[in-house]
Amino acid sequence: MQNQYFTKAQKPKTAIIIGAGIAGCAIAFALAKRGIRVKIVEKNNKIANEASGNIIGVAYPRLTAKSSDFGDFYKQSFLYAKNILQEIGDKTSFKQSGCLMLNYNLKIKKRNIDIFKNTGWDNSSVKLLNKKQAEDIAGVALNCGGIFYPYAGYLSPPKLCQALLDMYVDMIDVEFKCKINSIDRNGQKQKWQVGKFEADMVVIASGREIANFEQTKWLCKYLQFIAGQVSHIKANKYSQNLRTVIAHDGYISPAVENIHYAGATFHRLDNSTDFTNIIETMVDNTENISKIAQNLPALNINKNTIDMNLVGARAQIRVSTKDHLPVIGRVPKLVNWKVEYGDLKYGKILEKDINFKYSSYFSNLYLIGGLGSHGMTSALLAGEIIASDACCEASPVLNKTLRAVNVGRYIVRAIKRGEVI
Numbered sequence: 543m544q545n546q547y548f549t550k551a552q553k554p555k556t557a558i559i560i561g562a563g564i565a566g567c568a569i570a571f572a573l574a575k576r577g578i579r580v581k582i583v584e585k586n587n588k589i590a591n592e593a594s595g596n597i598i599g600v601a602y603p604r605l606t607a608k609s610s611d612f613g614d615f616y617k618q619s620f621l622y623a624k625n626i627l628q629e630i631g632d633k634t635s636f637k638q639s640g641c642l643m644l645n646y647n648l649k650i651k652k653r654n655i656d657i658f659k660n661t662g663w664d665n666s667s668v669k670l671l672n673k674k675q676a677e678d679i680a681g682v683a684l685n686c687g688g689i690f691y692p693y694a695g696y697l698s699p700p701k702l703c704q705a706l707l708d709m710y711v712d713m714i715d716v717e718f719k720c721k722i723n724s725i726d727r728n729g730q731k732q733k734w735q736v737g738k739f740e741a742d743m744v745v746i747a748s749g750r751e752i753a754n755f756e757q758t759k760w761l762c763k764y765l766q767f768i769a770g771q772v773s774h775i776k777a778n779k780y781s782q783n784l785r786t787v788i789a790h791d792g793y794i795s796p797a798v799e800n801i802h803y804a805g806a807t808f809h810r811l812d813n814s815t816d817f818t819n820i821i822e823t824m825v826d827n828t829e830n831i832s833k834i835a836q837n838l839p840a841l842n843i844n845k846n847t848i849d850m851n852l853v854g855a856r857a858q859i860r861v862s863t864k865d866h867l868p869v870i871g872r873v874p875k876l877v878n879w880k881v882e883y884g885d886l887k888y889g890k891i892l893e894k895d896i897n898f899k900y901s902s903y904f905s906n907l908y909l910i911g912g913l914g915s916h917g918m919t920s921a922l923l924a925g926e927i928i929a930s931d932a933c934c935e936a937s938p939v940l941n942k943t944l945r946a947v948n949v950g951r952y953i954v955r956a957i958k959r960g961e962v963i
């Protein structure tokens with residue numbers, strides 16, 4: 543398989559990563575593995591403090607009923623994450639409990655059946671279960687069957703971040719309380735300057751702030767900021783029998799030290815919202831609990847038990863993109879793309895004829911973001927995509943997948959539509 547862009551004479555020796563969430567830690571792991579010395583700069587005083595800070599998150603594949611770039615990317619990322627989690631899972635509290643996606647209505651049932659038929663995975667990776675089979679696996683009574691992923695499970699996102707850094711402790715260094723406002727190129731030295739640090743390569747992995755830099759600010763209008771909340775619910779004598787993650791209109795984990803983690807709500811925010819003050823609300827807890835009551839009544843978690851059983855909650859913001867695929871790869875030079883591909887607007891060149899490999903990018907400046915609701919699985923493959931490109935290795939994913947996640951796709955689409963960008 544070809545490298546996404548072009549062959550470079552030298553692989554970088556040093557890298558700065560902005561952000562110590564799962565995206566930053568995954569790329570640090572992938573670069574350090576290749577012998578690149580990494581400095582992570584993080585504005586908070588600990589790793590995994592924002593979106594990646596939930597106590598428990600679920601790791602399951604996000605597939606589509608019909609073949610799509612989205613489905614392909616998430617299928618590949620789940621398979622990659624599964625291998626890493628099997629290797630370092632004990633350090634991340636990973637439990638391979640499986641995940642049962644319930645057929646909680648007819649439309650979802652049809653979608654689950656189509657996903658099952660189209661995954662191309664064998665019966666050890668995906669199973670279609672009737673109600674009785676699903677109940678045997680879940681350990682609790684259910685209203686229906688569903689599709690089951692035995693390799694899925696739940697984990698501690700902060701522990702996953704830490705475990706990735708610990709794998710190459712001599713190669714990765716984290717600078718806390720270090721907010722970065724700009725990324726500057728020192729052309730003479732062929733280095734990037736980030737705060738007081740300098741390196742051959744920079745990766746922007748700053749979650750909801752990926753579009754806060756001069757080189758990436760155009761991307762903001764193609765991002766979606768979605769607030770969400772996970773509720774922490776004390777297990778009761780019925781729910782404690784739950785043995786697998788159940789995904790319905792939301793999700794619930796089996797009890798971890800007697801607590802279930804159930805999520806997550808979705809509130810689309812305006813891109814100009816001030817994100818500094820995201821707070822937990824009772825309305826969101828009620829929403830999470832109502833969905834459990836409706837789809838999993840046998841757990842006896844409902845509005846009547848909420849006062850007794852609710853022990854906490856955590857609200858944060860996910861970042862997604864307009865086409866729901868992440869943005870992974872080199873940062874395009876917007877000005878050049880606008881000139882080079884201006885004729886897209888007049889149909890003189892077609893999007894399919896553009897080879898992103900030969901487009902203009904900032905040298906050794908990368909971006910990883912828009913991981914949406916599946917960062918725990920997608921970040922690991924995203925890290926590999928970037929590290930393999932930086933080191934001129936064959937890409938771990940198909941060319942069409944690289945193209946689908948390329949940051950510049952939004953520039954091309956905007957030019958085609960005649961949008962101002």
Ligand SMILES: Cc1cc2nc3c(=O)[nH]c(=O)nc-3n(C[C@H](O)[C@H](O)[C@H](O)COP(=O)(O)OP(=O)(O)OC[C@H]3O[C@@H](n4cnc5c(N)ncnc54)[C@H](O)[C@@H]3O)c2cc1C
Binds near residue numbers: 583584749807858
């Ligand atoms: C309620 C909720 C539930 C979720 N549940 C799941 C789940 O069950 N499974 C799953 O896979 N995913 C889940 N997700 C999604 C997942 O959490 C995200 O996809 C993932 O955490 C995104 O990681 P990130 O590293 O891109 O961002 P973040 O974790 O937000 O990391 C970005 C980091 O960059 C730092 N930073 C930002 N700007 C700067 C700057 N200028 N200078 C220095 N540092 C900076 C921040 O402080 C932060 O530490 C959930 C998300 C939410 C909100």
